[in-house]
Amino acid sequence: MKKIICDYCNKESDNTTEYVLPDYVTYEAKDLKGNILYKFASSNEMHNVTKDVCPNCAKKIIGLLQLVPRVNFEEENKIETMSIKW
């Protein structure tokens, strides 16, 4: 059976599932030789990404998704300013 690395916990699993999730677009800054110097995520541009997710992380994602209607950001897209209404 083919083992795949979970994109969230980086553990090897033979029971991952591919999910399509939203994510911020990530850009890479490279030097003249093409070596990646650093990566940064745009806070304005989103796209869909396919992630391999193990069952343990899938349960965590499901739980977090249920919080989405209760989440508020004081400053847009800044997780440091996030609050959850219980």
Ligand SMILES: [Zn+2]
């Ligand atoms: Zn995982």
